[in-house]
Structures are given as structure tokens and as C-alpha cells.
Amino acid sequence: MAMSTFEIVAREDFSDVTYLLEIRHPMMARAARAGQFVIVMAHEHGERIPLTIADFDRDKGTITLVIQAVGKTTKEMQQRCKVGAALHAVVGPMGIPSPVSGAKKVICVGGGLGVAPIFPQARAFKENGAYVIGVLGFRSKDLMFWTDKFNDCCDELIVCTDDGSSGIKGLVTEGIRRAIEKHPDVDECVAIGPTVMMRGCAEATRAHKIKTIVSLNPVMVDGTGMCGGCRVKVGGEVKFACVDGPDFDGHLVDFDDLISRLRRFATEEKAARERWSESCRMMTTPNLGALASQSSGPAAGGVSTELLELPDPYDEVRGG
Amino acid sequence: MAKKRTIRTIPQQRTPVREQEPAERVKNFSEVSRGYGQKDALVESERCLLCPDQPCVRGCPVGIDIPGFIEKIGQKDFHGAYDVIAATNLLPAVCGRVCPQESQCEGVCIVGQTLEPVAIGRLERFVGDRAIAEGWTSVPYIEHNDFRVGIVGSGPAGMACAADMAKAGCDVTVYEAFHQAGGVLKYGIPDFRLPNDVVDAEIRNLSKLGVKFECNTLVGRLFTIEQMVDEMGFQAVFIGTGAGYPAMLGIPGDSLNGVLSANELLTRCNLMRAKEFPNYDTPLSIGRRVAVVGAGNTAMDAMRVCLRLGAEKVYCIYRRSRAECPARSEEVHHAEEEGVEFHWLTNPVEILGDGKGNVRGMRCVRMELGEPDDSGRRRPVVVAGSEHEIDVDLVVFAIGTNANPIMGQTSKLKLDKRGYIDTDADLATSVAGVFAGGDIVTGAATVIEAMGAGRTAARSMKAYLGLRDAAATYVGDSAGGAGRCFGIDSRESNFVRVRVA
Ligand SMILES: Cc1cc2nc3c(=O)[nH]c(=O)nc-3n(C[C@H](O)[C@H](O)[C@H](O)COP(=O)(O)OP(=O)(O)OC[C@H]3O[C@@H](n4cnc5c(N)ncnc54)[C@H](O)[C@@H]3O)c2cc1C
Numbered sequence: 001m002a003m004s005t006f007e008i009v010a011r012e013d014f015s016d017v018t019y020l021l022e023i024r025h026p027m028m029a030r031a032a033r034a035g036q037f038v039i040v041m042a043h044e045h046g047e048r049i050p051l052t053i054a055d056f057d058r059d060k061g062t063i064t065l066v067i068q069a070v071g072k073t074t075k076e077m078q079q080r081c082k083v084g085a086a087l088h089a090v091v092g093p094m095g096i097p098s099p100v101s102g103a104k105k106v107i108c109v110g111g112g113l114g115v116a117p118i119f120p121q122a123r124a125f126k127e128n129g130a131y132v133i134g135v136l137g138f139r140s141k142d143l144m145f146w147t148d149k150f151n152d153c154c155d156e157l158i159v160c161t162d163d164g165s166s167g168i169k170g171l172v173t174e175g176i177r178r179a180i181e182k183h184p185d186v187d188e189c190v191a192i193g194p195t196v197m198m199r200g201c202a203e204a205t206r207a208h209k210i211k212t213i214v215s216l217n218p219v220m221v222d223g224t225g226m227c228g229g230c231r232v233k234v235g236g237e238v239k240f241a242c243v244d245g246p247d248f249d250g251h252l253v254d255f256d257d258l259i260s261r262l263r264r265f266a267t268e269e270k271a272a273r274e275r276w277s278e279s280c281r282m283m284t285t286p287n288l289g290a291l292a293s294q295s296s297g298p299a300a301g302g303v304s305t306e307l308l309e310l311p312d313p314y315d316e317v318r319g320g
Numbered sequence: 321m322a323k324k325r326t327i328r329t330i331p332q333q334r335t336p337v338r339e340q341e342p343a344e345r346v347k348n349f350s351e352v353s354r355g356y357g358q359k360d361a362l363v364e365s366e367r368c369l370l371c372p373d374q375p376c377v378r379g380c381p382v383g384i385d386i387p388g389f390i391e392k393i394g395q396k397d398f399h400g401a402y403d404v405i406a407a408t409n410l411l412p413a414v415c416g417r418v419c420p421q422e423s424q425c426e427g428v429c430i431v432g433q434t435l436e437p438v439a440i441g442r443l444e445r446f447v448g449d450r451a452i453a454e455g456w457t458s459v460p461y462i463e464h465n466d467f468r469v470g471i472v473g474s475g476p477a478g479m480a481c482a483a484d485m486a487k488a489g490c491d492v493t494v495y496e497a498f499h500q501a502g503g504v505l506k507y508g509i510p511d512f513r514l515p516n517d518v519v520d521a522e523i524r525n526l527s528k529l530g531v532k533f534e535c536n537t538l539v540g541r542l543f544t545i546e547q548m549v550d551e552m553g554f555q556a557v558f559i560g561t562g563a564g565y566p567a568m569l570g571i572p573g574d575s576l577n578g579v580l581s582a583n584e585l586l587t588r589c590n591l592m593r594a595k596e597f598p599n600y601d602t603p604l605s606i607g608r609r610v611a612v613v614g615a616g617n618t619a620m621d622a623m624r625v626c627l628r629l630g631a632e633k634v635y636c637i638y639r640r641s642r643a644e645c646p647a648r649s650e651e652v653h654h655a656e657e658e659g660v661e662f663h664w665l666t667n668p669v670e671i672l673g674d675g676k677g678n679v680r681g682m683r684c685v686r687m688e689l690g691e692p693d694d695s696g697r698r699r700p701v702v703v704a705g706s707e708h709e710i711d712v713d714l715v716v717f718a719i720g721t722n723a724n725p726i727m728g729q730t731s732k733l734k735l736d737k738r739g740y741i742d743t744d745a746d747l748a749t750s751v752a753g754v755f756a757g758g759d760i761v762t763g764a765a766t767v768i769e770a771m772g773a774g775r776t777a778a779r780s781m782k783a784y785l786g787l788r789d790a791a792a793t794y795v796g797d798s799a800g801g802a803g804r805c806f807g808i809d810s811r812e813s814n815f816v817r818v819r820v821a
């Protein structure tokens with residue numbers, strides 16, 4: 001009864017935790033707009049997890065997802081999702097497309113996994129004739145990806161790394177600070193990344209009264225407005241991120257509430273992850289074993305424990 | 321039939337139904353009621369007086385010929401009984417289980433004035449289950465035409481409309497956002513009340529009629545209603561996307577982890593099978609002490625699911641009294657038997673956190689009933705100084721739903737003041753060729769009403785497409801004004817959508 005098979009037509013591994021999947025879905029490639037997301041089920045027993053559409057190719061009829069392997073589902077997908085394999089379900093595009101405003105000068109901020117989904121936004125702004133300043137944050141040089149794509153659509157590109165191995169040493173907020181210093185006439189900022197990062201960006205622009213849009217990605221189930229699991233507080237009101245968002249005014253979002261709600265299934269998620277890693281260790285299939293040791297290795301390929309506990313909205317989304 | 325039945329000659333007692341014992345059933349998700357066996361059904365069928373007045377038929381939102389099918393049961397013609405029901409209701413196994421019979425057919429049954437009413441719901445279920453077991457379907461001779469009909473949403477409204485349009489010969493496609501079809505029947509109502517197998521069997525029947533199901537399709541976003549009509553070649557579209565969008569409690573603490581809507585709880589448990597975690601990946605926080613706010617069917621389902629998931633204590637918090645409780649009476653009764661503690665006339669005012677984002681308790685006030693409000697029910701008012709705390713770690717709210725915004729966001733459909741889709745009496749929307757019905761038009765209602773709406777819309781659609789409605793045996797209110805000429809509905813004008821260019 002499924003609509004079609006959701007075939008994986010290409011895959012690229014950016015690092016041992018970050019991977020890209022290109023999925024055939026011509027109809028979705030046609031409908032997708034910047035800022036929208038899909039809900040994916042890896043297999044029949046899988047959970048429904050939201051993933052932002054990082055790119056879409058109308059000619060090829062594909063959509064692109066960039067995924068970070070941190071939770072059970074995303075790690076399992078990292079193992080299973082080979083080219084030619086298929087996902088059990090992919091539904092979308094969900095959410096209200098980001099309104100690409102008529103802003104003249106914009107800062108597009110992407111941190112970690114947010115780098116991928118900010119790309120179609122930066123491109124859309126560019127196509128709209130805006131002066132686009134890209135600010136990208138990575139932990140280190142070897143985790144960097146897509147800087148060439150950004151170079152093509154940004155008038156200026158500021159890369160920030162935690163360890164200074166490329167670009168400026170520091171967080172994306174430092175990049176924002178420099179961009180505003182140089183261009184006091186920036187009229188909009190769009191930030192996608194870990195929740196803490198988006199909060200930082202909203203704080204960095206607040207004093208300058210620069211309109212700041214953030215893309216929230218709380219725990220979801222249906223993605224159609226039916227369950228209320230994705231509710232967030234914005235300007236004192238309750239909104240459902242899946243149908244009222246996912247973009248909201250960063251200066252109005254109650255980030256503390258969101259961060260607390262993202263921890264909702266931390267215990268269950270941890271148990272599932274551990275149980276899964278355990279079952280991988282017991283598996284003897286050589287090719288699976290090789291991959292498994294990679295993703296369940298010490299600190300899951302350099303992801304700090306802090307991050308594991310505070311889920312990045314673009315890595316594993318608890319529950320869903 | 322030998323002699324005329326009277327209230328004195330019929331079996332005086334309503335035939336009891338076999339049920340799982342409460343202590344046993346709270347540990348499993350198997351169906352509580354085992355349903356009538358053939359012998360039970362035959363005995364119960366004798367309780368129907370086959371009265372000429374037939375108030376039950378008027379009490380049924382889709383007007384099933386109830387005495388007609390009960391008479392067939394009495395004659396042991398079960399297939400015949402099925403055909404009688406199937407003429408108006410395509411989901412007897414579902415409706416027999418979930419309809420609020422006590423306020424519909426059984427509520428007006430003549431026998432019920434003196435004795436307990438005829439157990440119409442149980443008889444209907446008996447026939448429906450027999451049909452599934454025997455593989456009966458009522459596939460009529462279908463003469464195919466060139467019309468393509470698109471249905472959005474696979475709940476009871478969409479299913480009913482799909483069936484009727486397929487029978488009328490149209491090429492019907494049902495689009496569903498979830499990865500499985502069935503709507504609330506699948507994701508909401510738990511297995512112990514309506515097993516998913518029953519829903520799947522009914523969906524298979526639709527497939528036999530030629531209806532195609534396309535899951536994982538979010539209409540509005542993947543393509544719009546307007547695109548369906550203008551580009552995708554659908555001559556008519558029906559929208560039955562359900563109400564969705566649960567209403568919030570709006571009290572301090574309602575965003576704590578451990579506070580969730582009944583829809584979320586039920587979807588995780590029923591559709592995503594979190595009850596089989598970690599064999600299935602979807603997690604669900606299991607409450608030790610659970611408060612469920614509300615007392616409708618959704619609330620009852622949530623409470624009973626929590627018990628089965630292992631909660632020690634489940635409270636029902638409802639601001640009105642038992643008399644106003646909107647759930648089916650059988651569900652309230654079952655919930656009571658299973659140990660749910662009812663706190664009638666109680667309203668939550670704050671959910672208390674443990675400082676780490678979780679729930680540790682709920683502060684409530686007691687209410688008393690004052691003057692009747694707009695709905696005719698007595699308005700609950702707070703009793704001064706009645707504040708108290710209850711110790712809970714999970715709060716589930718089931719206090720109704722608002723309109724789902726997706727259709728409004730993505731189409732030019734006219735909405736009503738509350739955001740539901742605006743239709744006329746024939747369920748036509750403001751966009752030509754597009755019809756709507758079920759919860760997305762009325763707000764949260766019942767399975768049978770949604771089904772009835774799907775059928776009404778199908779009738780209007782046939783008229784719109786200029787199709788002879790030969791199969792129509794159901795004449796609802798909306799047919800009131802239409803006349804008939806030589807047995808043909810006068811609305812069957814040859815009015816079709818003309819495509820320019
Ligand atoms: C827990 C619970 C228990 C209930 N118990 C009873 C009961 O015992 N008796 C009773 O009579 N009634 C009961 N009801 C009410 C009854 O289920 C509903 O009134 C009925 O299901 C409404 O039918 P519908 O077809 O309008 O919508 P739904 O059953 O809600 O189906 C709508 C479908 O459309 C899909 N959809 C939504 N948006 C889109 C979109 N944009 N594109 C594609 N698909 C979409 C949804 O995923 C869903 O599957 C209960 C409801 C709940 C929630």
C-alpha cells in the first residue's frame with residue numbers, strides 16, 4: 001500500500017558520523033521548498049524521525065538529506081542505507097516553506113548539521129537578488145563539507161571552526177559579530193543548527209534588532225498537526241512546529257522550554273542506542289561489523305557527550 | 321414467523337456478551353469484548369419486536385435498516401443480514417464496536433422503554449465479523465466510467481466516500497499522510513476495542529472494489545487540492561482529513577516532559593507500536609501514576625492504554641459530572657472495572673514540575689454544577705478553597721481538538737470561523753468539484769457520522785459528475801429539497817467540469 005519505494009540513489013560520507021542520502025521522489029523534488037522537512041521511517045519497525053530537506057533536484061527527481069549518526073535510528077540508517085536500498089517511508093515536504101523575504105542583505109548561519117539545510121535558503125536568497133553572507137560552523141576542518149557549494153551562492157563566506165583548523169577559531173556567533181560589524185545594514189539573519197547555537201545567534205542579533213529566523217526541530221510523530229508532540233512556545237503562545245513552523249522568529253522562541261523538551265526521551269533513546277550497539281557487536285557479518293565498530297567506537301566519532309545529551313535538531317531527534 | 325412477538329414473549333434479558341475478565345485484560349491488548357457467538361445472536365435477534373415504527377432506523381445517523389438485518393439473523397441468513405447492512409454501512413464490524421449506540425439506535429429502541437434495549441451494536445458486530453471471517457464483500461456489478469476521484473484522508477469519511485464512488489464506476493485513489501491507512505481507527509482507537517486486523521479487513525474490501533491507496537502522501541504540501549483538480553486529472557475530490565490539532569490545557573506546567581496529548585500517546589502506542597518497544601523503535605514514557613484530563617472516548621482509551629502499559633494508578637480528571645461525560649457508556653463501565661479512579665467535578669489548575677523538566681504532581685480544584693450554559697449542560701464552577709494536589713508523573717490531555725490548518729494554508733478553500741472547512745448542506749466546498757466531510761467539517765464527532773458524511777458527499781459528487789445514482793438507498797436530510805422525475809434525482813443534471821485549454 002506504500003506509495004512507492006523510496007530508493008536511495010546516492011550516498012556520500014562526509015565523516016564517520018555525517019552522511020548524505022539522495023532519495024528518489026520526483027514528486028517531492030518538484031514540491032519541496034527551502035525550509036521544509038520530511039519524516040522518514042527506516043524500516044517497518046522504525047520510528048518516524050523528521051529530517052530537513054537539505055537539497056532537491058527537480059531534473060533528477062531526487063531530494064537530499066544530510067544525517068548525523070548519533071541515535072539508534074540514525075546509526076542504523078548509516079549502516080543500512082546503501083545505494084540501491086530503500087527507506088520504508090518518506091513523507092513530506094512538511095512545514096511552511098521559509099518565506100524568502102525581499103531582504104537586501106542577509107546572514108545565513110549554519111552550524112554542524114544545520115549547514116546542509118541552510119544551503120537551499122542561501123541559494124534562494126541569492127536567486128532573489130540579495131547580498132548573502134554565509135556563516136558556517138564546524139567542529140574542525142575534517143568535518144567540513146559543501147563549502148564549495150556555498151562559495152557559489154554567497155557573496156561572502158565566513159567559516160568558523162572550534163579548533164581553528166580552518167577559517168576563524170570560534171563559534172558562529174563570532175562570525176555573526178564580524179559580519180554585522182562590517183555590514184551594519186544587514187536586515188535579516190537565518191540560523192539553522194543545534195538549538196543552543198540558534199539561541200546564541202538570536203542573542204547575537206537581538207541588540208542590533210536584526211530580524212532572525214530559526215528553524216526548530218522538536219520531537220515529532222505524525223508531522224501533520226495531529227499529536228502536539230512538537231509543540232513549542234513562541235512569544236508566549238503554543239505553536240506546533242510541524243504545521244505552524246518549522247521557522248519562527250528567534251527573538252520570540254522560548255529556547256529553554258525547547259531544550260528541556262528535547263530531553264524528553266533521553267533515557268529511552270540511550271537504552272535503545274546501547275541495546276543496538278550491543279546487538280551490532282554480537283553480529284558477525286564482516287562488512288556490518290566494520291561499520292558498526294566505526295559508529296559505536298569511542299565517543300561515536302568525536303561527538304562530545306555534551307552534544308549527545310543535548311540533541312542537535314539535525315542529528316537524532318528523540319522519539320518521533 | 322410463528323406468532324407475533326410482544327414485549328412479554330421476547331427474551332426478557334439482554335443476551336450477555338463474553339468479555340475478558342478485568343484483572344486479566346488490563347495486562348494485555350487483546351479485545352475486551354469477545355462478541356456474540358451464533359447462538360447468542362439468534363437469541364438476541366428474537367428480542368427485536370420488528371415494530372412498524374422503526375425508531376432505531378431514524379436514530380441511526382446513516383439509517384441502516386436495523387429490523388431488516390435483525391430479521392435476517394433470525395432466519396439464520398447471515399449473508400442476507402450482511403447485505404442489508406452493507407447497503408448503507410460499509411464498516412459494520414467497526415461500527416458495531418465503536419458507535420455510541422446508547423444515544424443512537426439503542427437509545428430509542430421501543431423494547432428499551434420497558435426492558436433493556438435490543439443489543440443492536442453487538443448484533444451488527446456479529447454480522448460484520450462473520451462477513452470478515454467468510455470473506456463476504458458486497459461488490460456489485462460495476463460499470464466503469466472515465467471519471468477519476470481523489471480522496472484525501474483514509475479515515476471513515478474518506479473510506480465511505482471512496483467505496484461509493486468506486487461502486488459508481490469511478491477510478492478512485494485515496495491519499496493518506498501516514499504510512500498506513502485507516503485514520504483514527506488505526507492510530508487512535510486501541511486494539512482492545514477495535515483490533516487493527518478488523519480495520520485492515522475493511523480496507524481490503526475497499527481494495528477489492530478497485531480503490532487505490534497511496535500512503536505517505538501529505539496532500540496540500542506534496543500537491544495541492546487545486547493541483548489535483550487542475551493538473552492531476554481528478555474530476556472530483558473529497559477531503560476527509562479529520563480534526564487533528566489537539567487543544568492545549570493552557571495551564572502552568574503544560575509543556576513539561578510527561579505532559580502529552582492523548583493523540584500522541586495513542587499514536588505512539590497503537591500505530592507505532594511503542595507498546596512493543598524496544599522491538600519497535602518508537603519510545604513512550606510509561607507513567608506510574610497517570611492523570612488523564614477529559615472524559616470522552618479518547619480519554620477513556622488513553623486511560624486504559626496506560627493501565628495496560630503498566631501504570632499503577634490512573635485517574636480520570638473531568639470538570640463536569642458523570643452525567644455529562646461524553647464517552648460511550650460501555651467504555652466508562654469498562655474503565656471503571658479495570659480500576660480507573662474517576663474524579664468527577666475536578667479541574668486541573670497547574671501541573672507541578674520536579675525541577676528537572678518532569679512532572680511530579682497536579683494541582684486541581686473541585687467544581688460544582690451551576691446554571692446551564694450554551695450547550696445546555698450545567699456549567700461547572702469552582703468550589704472556593706477546594707485546591708488540592710494529586711501525586712502523578714504523567715499527565716495526558718484529551719480535551720478536544722481544533723481544526724487542522726494544512727488545508728487552509730495550502731488552498732483557497734473557504735474555512736468557517738473556527739477554521740474548519742466550510743461546506744453547504746451537500747458538503748460541497750467553495751471550490752468547484754471539491755467536497756469535504758467528517759471531523760474536518762464538523763469538528764470531532766463520531767465514526768458513523770464521518771461515514772455518513774462521506775456517503776452524503778459521494779451522492780453530491782455523483783450529481784456533480786452527472787452520474788446516475790442507482791445504488792443510492794440512503795436518503796439523508798440533504799436530499800430533502802430534491803425532487804425525482806421518473807425515479808431519477810433531479811439534481812442529476814449533466815453538469816461536468818469543462819477544462820479550457
Ligand atoms: C482515541 C479516539 C477514540 C474515539 N472513539 C470513538 C468511538 O468509540 N466511537 C465513535 O463513533 N467515534 C470515536 N472517535 C471519533 C472518531 O474516530 C472520529 O470522529 C472519526 O474517525 C472521524 O473520521 P474522519 O474520516 O473525519 O477523520 P480521521 O479518522 O481523523 O481520518 C483522517 C485521516 O486523514 C489523514 N490526513 C490528515 N491530513 C492529511 C493530508 N493533508 N493529506 C493526506 N492525509 C491526511 C490523517 O492522517 C487521517 O488518517 C474517537 C476518536 C479518537 C481520537
Ligand code: FES
Binds near residue numbers: 219220222229
Ligand atoms: S508532530 Fe504531531 S503535531 Fe507536530
